Amino acid sequence: MRGAFLNKGLAMFSNKKSTGPVLQPEPVIPVDQRKTMETLMADDCRWPIGDPQGADFHFCGKRKVDGHPYCDFHVRRAGQTSKPRTVAYPHFAG
Template structure:
C-alpha cells in the first residue's frame, strides 16, 4: 500500500505514542516493520514519548548512593592489564626478578629479533629496561621453554582437598585393618 497523508499522520501519532515499528506495521496493515522504520527516518521523526513498557526491576542509584559507592574501596580492584599496570600506576612496585632465575651470560641472551624456533622463550627482566631478554637455551620439544622454565611454567596439578581427605581416610582404614589383623594373629 502507498503512504497516503492519512497513513502518514497515523504513523506519526502512533510513533509519538511510543509504539514499536512492528506494532505500527500491524495497525497500519499492508506494510512491514522495515517499511515503517524507513518512513520514520525519511520523515525525520526522532523524539519519542516514553514507551508503555514496565520500568526495569532495579531502580537507578541516586547521586547520594553513587557518591557513597565511589568512596568505598573496591573489593577486587581492576586496573586493566596487569602486565602494563606499572606503566600507569606511579605507586606500583618496580619489577624485581625472582631469586631462582637462571643467570644467562650476555653472549647467550636473546632479544625478540634473535629468537629462533629452538630457543627458550622465557622472558627475563622488565620489558621497559635495556636488560630485558629471553632465556634462549635449547627448548624442550613440543614446549616453548627449556627444561628449567618448563618446570616452572607447567607444574603438576595438586590433588584436590576432597581427594586428599579420601586418601587420608583410606590410609587410616588400612592402618586400623592392619592393627586388627595383628591382634587377631597374636591372640590365635
C-alpha cells in the same frame, strides 16, 4: 549452620602440607648468550627475563623442549607458578 560449614572449609586449607616444591633461582644468562626479539630462534626457550620495558630484557634462549616454548627448566617453572604467563600449552599434532 553456615558458620560450621565455613569452619570446615578453613580447616581443609590449614591441613594443606607446607612441603611444596621449592622454586629454584632463575639461571643467570651471560650477556653474550642473551636472546632478544631479533636473535631468538625457533628452538630457543622464550622465557622472558627482566622488565619488557627495560634495556636488559632478554629471553632464556636455551634449547627448548619439543612441544613447549620453554627449556626443561622453564617448563617446570611454568608448571610451578600459580600465574602462568602463557595460556595453556597447545597440543601439537604429531
